[in-house]
Structures are given as structure tokens and as C-alpha cells.
Amino acid sequence: MRAQWDQLVREFTKLLKAENKAPKTIQVYEASVQALIGWLDETGRQVDAAELTRHDLAEFMTHLIETRSASTANVRYRALQQFFKYLVAEGEIERSPMEHLKPPHVPEKPVDVLPVETVRALLKQCDGKDFISRRDAAIIRLLIDTGGRLSEIANLTLDDVDLDQDTVTVLGKGRRPRVLPIGSKTSLALARYRRLRKPHRHADRPELWLGEKNRPPMTSNGIKLMLRRRGRALVPPIDNLHAHQFRHTAAHEWLAAGGNETDLQRLMGWRSPQMLRRYGASRADERAREAHRRMGLGDGI
Template sequence: MKFDADRLISRNPSMWASFLRDWDRSLRAADHPATTRYNYLLAATQLCGFLGTFGHIRSGAGQDPLAVTKADIERFQVWMIETRSASTALNKHKSLQQFFSWLVAEEELDVSPLARVRQPRRKKKLIPIIGEDQTRKVLNTCDRRTFAGARDEAIIRMFANTGARLSEVADLEIHDIDMSLDTALYHGKGGKDRRVRFGPKTGRALSRYIRMRSQHRAAQLSHLWLAQKGAAHLSDNGIQMMLRRRGQAADVEHLHAHRWRHTYAHEWKRAGGDTGDLMVVLGWSSDEMPRHYGASAAAERAQETQARLRIGEDV
């Protein structure tokens, strides 16, 4: 993911912008991914904007992050929950924790204003998976005789066949694909690389696309996925837009890359696959994620067991 950090930072008052620019330099020095940096800086910018908009509450905090109090953070979280969601508010809380912890480490603050602020509680929802019939409908919208159709089929099969994140598929470069071993090298979060295998159908789709790609005017680019027109690559935002269009054409609602990731974890757990192996394949370092992603599979297994046991039905 590429973004203009300075443009985002410059939206803030001068004192906020100065601290955010220094923080971003520290994040880059620590080799934080661009996506992480963007989310961190966006959360701080949104807090600053909130305090500035509601200046009658805390005018000083809207100009200087060192003036932010516990009450300011709590008001911001309430606003996030009411205007977005508890899940979004939790993500902002975690990002702001990083910013104010950095200010403490830099000895700009003695104590973070988030030190005694509780995290928003996120409701646990069963993430809707995407069935094989739905994936097949989406694939049927791809005319593999065209460049865009061949490219999009390969992208969709990579999501469905490997359970990768949107950023991981979008960031693939041509040399990350090994067609002799049928593997892809994903560059995961936190600079963690992993190599995964893909199946025969995905391999054929990739081969078809790569042959067409070799004739593209931007074939010299290192990025695997190229835009249909011009000499540019297809960004993660471009892939999101493509999936939205394909979903609408296939009459599949709310189509996005993460649904295949949830489906992959669902099917893995439903088949009795090992959790440790799933963590390796999907690039997780915490066992919290398999529990979260596998919740729908656990619910389905429980329903199957309930139907099989027929408890209370023989009276």
C-alpha cells in the first residue's frame, strides 16, 4: 500500500503535524509496513480533527497532542462507536496507544492519556463465509480470453485457494511466483514472509495470465498484477474495486477478499486440520486469530453434532 504520509500529516495543526512527522520517522526506522503507518497516522489525525471540531470541549487538545486528557480519549471513543462501530473504535484505541506510548518514550509525556482508558468491547460476530457456488459464479464473470478476465480469475483463485490477505496478493511480484513448484511467496504483516502452495486450477489460471502479461506494455514492471490499460500495476484498491464489480455482476453481495480468508479457515477447521499448521499457512503469530476466524466452523460443527445426537427428539 502506498500513501502520501506528509499529505495526511499536514492536515493537522502545526504542533500535531510536528509530532506526527517525528513519529512517522520512527515508524519507518522500525520498518513498520505502510499499511500500519497509515492506520496509525489516520487514527491520530481523526482524534485531532474530532478535538478541533468540538473545540468548545477541549480547544487546547485540538492544537497540541500533549494536552490530550483521558476524558478527551473517552469522548472520541464514544463518538467512534456511535458514528462507526465498536470494532472501529477498538482499532483506533490500539493505534492511539502506540502514538501516546511513543510520546512517553520520547519523554514528551509522563503518562499516556490512554493509561486508564478501557478498550471498547467489540461484539463477536460470525463472519459470513463464501460458498463454492458463489465463488464459481464470480469466476464465471471472468472471460479468460481477455487480459482483464485472465488476470481477475488468477487473483480470485489465489484468494480462494490460499486464504491470503488482500495486501499479500496485491503486493506479489512476478518473481514471487514459482511455476515449477506451484508456490507463491507472500510478504505478510511485520515483514514476515511465507511460501504457500497453490493447486492445479490456480496454477493454470496463473500460467494463462502470465503469458498474456508478457505481451502487456508494462511487462517490464516487477509487480505481478498489471492494470488493463496504461503502464501501471493494479493496486490493492484496484483489486477491491474489481471484486466489487465482479460481485455485482455475479449477484454476490458484499464480496471482498477477506471473505475467502475466513472461508479458508472455516473449511480447514471443519475438516479437522491442525491449528498450528493453519497459523503457518495464513501467516498468524497469535492463536487468537484462529479462534476468531474458526468461530463459524465451530458453530457449524456444533449444529451438525446437535442434529446427529437428536437430543430430546425421541421422547
């Protein structure tokens, strides 16, 4: 039974690669199927894919919610949906055992929006003229200016930055590129960083962000750690400052300033208005009250 599952997973992974899915997406899909296989082994359910029932999948989802979280269960649900859809298309099974199985409900957890004063304080930390200060200032300005995802900013190359046009080209979800405008201060921060980047030991590498003390290029995790360190140095400290807060802050400030929702959706790389509503939810009430102060009829009557 295990041999059959392993073969199906290998072939499914090959298809994902052939479709040019992002490596992270492939990893999540494969891990989700492996989690299901592991659970089948642990519960003594020696069944092949064709014998799996909707009841089995419902029990697995319950297991995930009880031992992990609703969010993890939801990710596994979406991945397994695609896996069984693939098996149906390949003729391995007649119908997906996930038919009519609803996804786990994930309660909304609004991400904290950073006050503008906090962003200014972070940039104040990076006032120095050394390599690390210039690099961190450029990263922070890019995050708040573009609202880019961590992976998008972390994976930038030198060729992705056009300081003549003041744009950066990022590769978003689904491997979809988009060109993002940047402000003059962000452009200047990038220019300053690039000057100090030239004598670096790894300056010939294509990756934009290089490590301190002549270390190799930074990864997404390196930027995570940098932000966490900078956040803890604030007064008062932020224990777990992370890149997604900048994305939510950029969305909130855009909407609060009366920015067009369709423009924001395109800049952020969202394919549906649902994500626009989700990102705008953190401070929607605050924006509504401010709009009333500007446009309410009470004081004008």
C-alpha cells in the first residue's frame, strides 16, 4: 500500500514541476499528502487511494484541527483537494473522496498595523552609513513603500531594480511578475545600499541582499531575523516584528488616504477582491470613523 502511495506522490510532484508551480507550493502539496499517508499508517488504515472515503478525510481534518490548527488543516485541505483531483484526471480513482467535504473554518486574525511613528523609529535605527544600516534601511523602505511579500522582497536580484524608472520587478504568487513603483526616498536608500554593496566579497552574485561580514546572500529567514532584531530594539519593543505587518500597514494607509481599491489590488498582486477586504479589515472601523468626520452630514445641517 505504501509503495503505491509513494509512486502517486512522485508522479504528482512531477506534474507540479511540469506546470512550473513555485517550489514552496510543491513543498506544501507534497507535505500535505505525506501527512495524510502518515496518519493512515498511524491509525492502521491500510487502504489504497481508491478505497479512501470521505469519512476518512473528515477524520483526518478533525485530527489536524485537534493537534495542529484550523489554519494548518485548511492548507492541507486545499493541497489534498488538488491531489485527488489529479488522481481523478489520471484515472486512478473514479471520484474524489473530498467531494462535498467542506474546508475547515479559519477564524480571521487581523494582523497588527504599524503606526507610522514606529516605522520612522525603525528607520531611525538605520541612520548609520555602514553596510548593515544601509541594507536594512533599504529593505524596510521597500517593505513599507511597496507592500511586497517577504518572499518577493527577499528574492529580488540586481536586475530587478530600475532606479532610472524607480521601479522594482517582483515575482509574486503563481510565479506572476509585477512591476512596482517606488518613491524617491526608497530609490535613494537602494542607491546608497548598492554603492556599499560593490566591495562586498559576493558582489558578483545576482541576489540583491547580501549578508554582513562578507557572508553569502540573505534568505527570507535572514530578513525575518533582521526585522525581529530591529523590532526588539524599539522603545517600547515589538517582540515579533514581521514583514506581513508592513504589507497590512501599506494597504491600510493607502485606503485611509482614499486610494483606489482596484489600484491597490493590482499593486499588491491580489487576484480577487476577497484579499482586498481581508487586508483592509484590520483598521476598517478606524477608516470608517475618519470618513464620517470628513463627510458626515450632522455638522452641516
